[in-house]
Amino acid sequence: MNCATSWLTNYKMAEYRGTLLHQEPLAKYTSWRIGGPAKSYYRPIDNQDLVSFLRGLPADEPLLWLGLGSNLLINDSGFNGTVIHTQKMAAEVKLLDQVTVYVDAGVPCAKVAKFAGKNYLVGAEWFAGIPGTMGGALAMNAGAFGGETWQHVEVVGVVDRYGKVTERSPDEYTISYRSTVGPSLDEWFLYAHLRFTPVRDADPQYTKTVKQLLNRRNTTQPIGLPSCGSVFRNPPGKYAAELIEASKLKGMRVGDAEVSSKHANFIINVGDAKAVEVKELIDAIQRRVMDDHGVALQPEVKFIGF
Secondary structure, three states: OOHHHHHHHHHHHHOOOOEEEEEEEOHHHOOOOOOOEEEEEEEOOOHHHHHHHHHHOOOOOOEEEEOOOOOEEEOOOOEEEEEEEOOOOOOOEEEOOOOEEEEEOOOEHHHHHHHHHHOOEEOOHHHHHOOOEHHHHHHHOOEEOOEEHHHOEEEEEEEEOOOOEEEEOHHHOEEEOOEEEOOOOOEEEEEEEEEOEEOOOOOHHHHHHHHHHHHHHHHHOOOOOOOOOOOEOOOOOOOHHHHHHHOOOOOOEEOOEEEOOOOOOOEEEOOOOOHHHHHHHHHHHHHHHHHHHOOOOOEOOEEEOO
């Protein structure tokens, strides 16, 4: 047993309340259903438990945070560190005042859209089109149908690898299209305060719009098949899916990784795709689009272990 694992075993006996596993396969926690084992895997119960766990970790322990596991490609060799999985943490969404919503990082974005509508707030409709959690949405400034996450942020709570919790304002971050750069690389989002527009009465159009966006997502994207969501960012003034489709790459396969015939900016796992197959397909798409259109596609996907 290595030193890190020995320490974690001792810590389990003394401190934490969550679930600790070793050599846990990560494929079942990612939306691509791909990923090798984590040296250690921890599922905290709540934010307090998470902070307690972090305060005991060795300072040099590599960390990987998982929510719903979208926009993430983990190598088949796995992750040689500790994975913190927040999906099943106690996650709260509540009103702070008439216009402000408190959202824990583990809350699914679609739940935020529905909660806002039920509480006479508008402007959150587009969150229904985001397949991840609020933590992931904050980390990449997720957006859909013309909306972006940080347009609504008033304050965020973050925790560093030592378990120190800090509140930060948006002006401490550099925010751009599908990118959030903060003052430290060793901080992760715990919660956010989001501001929306109040209305006097329940707006039937809001609920209708949320349903329309969900339906649009279901009809234009390969929902129900393992994917990561959009693979590439849209280049300025263009759509990645249109460029990929124009290069006649729909249906292109490497092993069990396939460019979706329904939406060209999706790569689906049609069987038992390996991470290296997905990565090879991503590289091939980038080369073809560059050759055909002179456009360098930038992945939204975060690569782990490559």
